[in-house]
Amino acid sequence: MKNFYRRAMLIIMFLLAMGFLVFLAMIQAKAATPKFYKSAFQQEVTGQVTGPTGEPLLGVTVLVKNKQYGTTTNKEGIYKLQAAASDTLVFSSIGFKKLEVPLQGRTSVDVQLQEDIASLGEVEINAGYYNTTKRESTGSISRVTAEEIENQPVVSPLQALQGRMPGVEVTSGGFQPGAASTIRIRGINSLREEGNYPLYIIDGVPFNSTPVETNSSLSYVGIDPLNNLDINNIQSIEILKDADATAIYGSRGANGVVLITTKKGTLGTGLQAKVYYGAATVPGRLDLLNTPEYIQVRQRAFENDSIQPTASNAPDLILWDQENYTDWQDFLYGSTAETSNTSLSFTGGDERTSFRFGGSYFTQGSIYPADYDYKKITGNIHMNHSSSENKFQLGVTLNYGVDSNDLVGSLGYDNSTLFLPPNAPEVFNEDGSLNWEDWGAAGLKNPLEGNFNTNNKETKNLISNVSLSYEVFPGLELKSSLGYTIYTSDELRKQPKRSYNPADAITHKSFHLRSDRKSWIIEPQINYENSFNKFHLKTLLGATFQENTSFHESFLAEGYASEALIGNIGAAEKITNGNRSNTEYHYDAVFSRVGVDWDQKYFLNLTGRRDGSSRFGPNNRFANFGAVGAAWIFGDEGFMQKTFPFLSFGKLRGSYGSTGNDQIGDYGYLDAYEATRGPGGLYPSGLANPNYSWEVNKKLEFALEMGFWNERVSFSLSRYKNRSSNQLVGYPLPYLTGFTSVQANLPATVENTGWELSLHAIPMEQQKFRWETSLNLSFPKNKLVSYPGIEESSYANTYRVGEPLNIELLYEYTGLDPQTGFYTVRDVNDDGRYDYKDRIVIKDRNRQFYGGIINNFRLGGFSFNFLWEFVKQEGIIPKxxxxNRGNALGYALSALKEEGPFQRISQTYASQQAHTYAYNSTFPYRNSSYWRLKTLTLAYNFPQNFTSKIGMKNCSLFLHGQNLWTITSYEGMDAENPYSVGIGNLRSVTAGIEVNF
Incomplete structure (x- = not known):
């Protein structure tokens, strides 16, 4: 109760303070007399600012020389301001040469800016609580912009990051839209899977990134909660990696921070529309046997085993048509999924108020032989307002998305269908019902049992933020950010009787699943900035008050009288398997930053944060985190400029600090009880441990950044070492305790080290032609540094000290048995059994290195760019x-000829056991590295003199390809996931048009 009153008083004090700031702003605005804006001697001046090839430039600063006012251009490059006839306008923008233009009485001035390569490093980047530049940053921050990701036909923004950033590893969750991708920023830090999620900040508001639970075919990866964001509305995505960049987020920054910034309003009015349409298909197929090959292999198995085939043990040889052939891959994944997207945005405003309204509609069809689809509708609002003298600033951001996904419904469409015998009977009757007769005659179930089940998942997501700031006096600013998010998920799975064999007497059923996530956050801040000769000071002091609540409910309803009533709970005979839970999470923090520099060459950044989390007991609820970052721009030293005139930029930077992790369940430090089935009873369901505390991640990094020939060539080389200790896990307990586990800190330390390289070059730059290329390359290493007593723990057969976390303990493969022709593995202790004592080979399943190569070409109005993603890794050869009954890959033909390393064809238990041992040995591991043409885009921008004649400010056509070509020796469906038979990303081609009015 004390915490409640303390929190309430803090919120009341904060609201009163912000109300006072608003009152001051109103007085300030009323007292302001901006008569210099519109004197009798001034006139309105308008015009457009374009780049070297005529494209409109957004955000160009337009100032009246020697005066204290100006404006910026909107997305169409249009500006508007008041100026005297004798004034001079100054046009400036990062990456372009400054231009001064005397008005000489003109009221319309169009200008074209030329690129300034030497200033490209000054692009402003988002560091979370503050902004910095690439030049001045002391931390490790990677960035992608809207131009790189907005035309990709993906559902989640994470999918658009693959291959674009060093140290950022994104793995697809599968081909079905909505599947949660996995992102790892500089490796795995926690022994718990759920302890490795990064922190997501969307327009200043933290967002729960944990995949959403589902009963669908995506249950193994979950639903990505970022699906509801509009890709076209994202301005940039920054990834914070090292201690200097993440320590200010304290306990939430251990696994890195993902900052997503949406687009803002601009001056002037403008309407943008973008439409694209395309199709997606499965990019690869398995090399399976056709009917004659399959029958030959099956017959050889009976011959080798000296067994006579019968209708019961070989229906495929006795009962089924020996000439029938069905390509089950084509049946299951052979359709084309149509993809479309329509987005519309309207921007407007003046020097004081600007806004942006937008929305989009995205759909993707199914590659399945059924009428499934995914639909997403999004809407967004962004408004900015400032007082007349820019002392008071107000910003409002709303992002809302709704999606409906029934692509994950049927239980029948899984990978086992791929390996049905090629001469198997039809799965459907002529009337469309499931064929139970032919399969039942063979003593088998129809493999598409559950085909008529449907599963619809609907989610809604609102992310809102209000930011307020007031400049008390030059250099001192009071500000606050208030955020609110709500994410709801409703899932209904219908299981009609016609999906199952009538002989089984199954009733109509429905599974219901609902979850809600709500959170609010208030972050007041004080910022101070000042310069004293060559000394520059920036300080920040703030606090965080956050609360998250979650609700979960699931149950089974059955016994509906008809299929039409399925889902109507009132029509069900009974409801069972009910489960409901509510959790609440409170988080408070105080944070600060002090950044200083001398002569803009020597930089020092100090950050600190004290966090409090309700997930820990009262004695361990608070913890301190912090970091120090430093940089030296040696390229600006006089001796360097004289000795190396070709060196345009050079910086050494380093950082060290600690971040934390509280990604565990709520209430784990308390005893937990659940109600008994009978009335009035309770039984313990969770064991208390009030003493566990924070995981701590200590990070160290050194980096070198250099640019040559006015930034025509630049590179960055980083070396990092992260150590995560005091590991939080559910420690397994013996069965006799009555509990499966207890939350505890393990004395284990996990280390991630690596090298990261970024290279950027402009090999050719002419008036109408430009070629820009970049490379990113990462060499990660992961290791369990220490774990005292691991041999006596339950993790003895999972991890090894000195080895990575993502390992597999394998048998040593010893070849084929000369007598049986079966696979053999080594029995290390010669006890006649094969167990973990015999698994002496440690296989690292991590990627050895990964990266991407990006090329951008521009010739007149044409632009062409592509991204090659590459990965060096090992994987398992598929099946x-x-x-046995069931199709096989081409390996069987080698065994048929008694060639190669594969065992003799057989269907006996001994052969199956030998295969199981071999599968868990070094035998199936092969090189599964790949090069993938991840994206390719060709676009044409129509000339301005043409578009203006037809009433447009800009018009462009584009053709985009995704996952077009993969070069690999891997024989499975998807080299990206070489430990499964599943499909990865789909290959897609889309074409579209973008117009601006």
Missing amino acids: FSYG
């Missing part, structure tokens, strides 16, 4: 068993 190398054969002889």
Whole structure:
């Protein structure tokens, strides 16, 4: 109760303070007399600012020389301001040469800016609580912009990051839209899977990134909560990696921070529309046997085993048509998924108020032989307002998205269907019902049992933020950010009787699943900035008050009288398996930053944060985190400029600090009880441990950044070492305790080290032609540094000290048995059994290195760019068993000829056991590295003199390809996931048009 009153008083004090700031702003605005804006001697001046090839430039600063006012251009490059006839306008923008233009009485002035390569490093980047530049940053921050991701036909923005950033590893969750991708920023830090999620900040508001639970075919990866964001509305995505960049987020920054910034309003009015349409298909197929090959392999198995085929043990040889052939891959994944997207945005405003309204509609069809689809509707609002003298600033951001996903419904469409015998009977009757007769005659179930089940997942997501600031006096600013998010998920799975064999007497059923996530956050701040000769000071002091609540409910309803009533709970005979839970999470923090520099060459950044989390007991609820970052721009030293005149930029930087992790369940430090089935009873369901505390991640980094020939060539080389200790896990307990686990800190330390390289070059730059290329390359290493007593723990057969976390303990493969022809593995202790004592080979399943190569070409109005993603890794060859009923890969043909390393064809238990041992040995591991043409875009921008004649400010056509070509020796469906038979990303081609009015 004390915490409640303390929190309430803090919120009341904060609201009173902000109300006072608003009152001051109103007085300030009323007292302001900006008569210099519109004197009798001034006139309105308008015009457009374009780049070297005529494209409109957004955000160009237009000032009246020697005066204290100006404006910026909107997305169409249009500006508007008041100026005297004798004034001079100054046009400036990062990456372009400054231009001064005397008005000489003109009221319309169009200008074209030329690129200034030497200033490209000054692009402003978002560091979370403050902004910095690439030149002045002491931390490790990677960035992608709207131009790089907005035309990609993906659902989640994470999918658009693959191959674009060093140290950022994104793995697809599968081909079905909505599947949660996995992102790892500089490796795995926690022994818990759920302890490795990064922190997401969307327009200043923290967002729960944990995949959403589902009963669908995506249950193994979950639903990505970022699906509801509009890709076209994202301005930039920054990834914070090292201690200097993440320590200010304290306990939430251990696994890195993902900052997503949406687009803002601009001056002037403008309407933008973008439409694209395309199709997606499965990019690869398995090399499966056709009917004659399959029958030959099956017959050889019976011959080798000296067994006579019968209708019960070989229906595929006795009962089924020996000449029938069905390509089950084509049946299951052979359709084309149509993809479309329509987005519309309207921007407007003046020097004081600007706004942006936008919305989009995205759809993707199914590659399945069924009428499934995914739909997403989004809307967004962004408004900015400032007082007449820019002392008071107000910003409002709203992002709302709704999606509906029924692509994950049927239980029948899974990978087992791929390996049905090629001469198997039809799965459907002529009337469309499931064929139970032919499969039942063979003593089998129809493989598409559950085909008529449907599963619809609907989610809604609102992310809102209000930011306020007031400049008390030059250099001192009071500000605050208030955020609110709500994410709801409703899922209904219908299971009609016609999906199952009538002989099983199954009733109509429905599974219901609902979850809600709500959060609010208030972050007041004080910022101070001042310069004293060559000394520059920036300080920040702030606090965080955050609360998250979550609700979960699930149950099963059955016994509906008809299929039409499925889902109507009132029509069900009974409801069972009910489960409901509510959790609440409170988080408070105080944070600060002090940044200083001398002569803009020597930089020092100090950050600190004290966090309090309700997920820990009262004695361990608070913890301190902090970091120090420093940089030296040695390229500006006089001796360097004289000795190396070709060196345009050079910086050494380093950082060290600590961040934390509280990504565990709520209330784990308390005893937990659940109600018994009978009335009035309780039984313990959770064991208390009030003593566990924070995981701590200590990060160290050194980096070198250099640019040559006015930034025509630049590179960055980083070396990092992160150590995560005091690991939080659910420690397994013996069965006799009555509990499966207890939350605890393990004395284990995980280390991630690596090298990261970024290279950027402009090999050719002419008036109408430009070629820009970049490379990013990462060499990560992961290791369990220490774990005292691991041999006696339950993790003895999971981890090894000195090895990565993502390992597999394997048998040593010893070749084929000369007598049986079966696979053999080594029995290390010669006890006649094969267990973990015999698994002496440690296989690292991590990627050895990964990266991407990006090229951008521009010739007149044409632009062409592509991204190659590459990965060096090992994987398992897919399904190398054969002889039993079920199709096999081409390995079986080698065994048929008694060639190669594969065992003799057989269907006996001994052969299956030998295959199981071999599968868990070094035998199936092969090189699964790949090069993938991840994206390719060709676009044409129509000339301004043409578009102006037809009433447009800008018009462009584009053709985009995704996952077009993969070069690999891997024999499975998807080299990106070489430990499964599943499909990865789809290959897609889209074409579209973008117009601006």
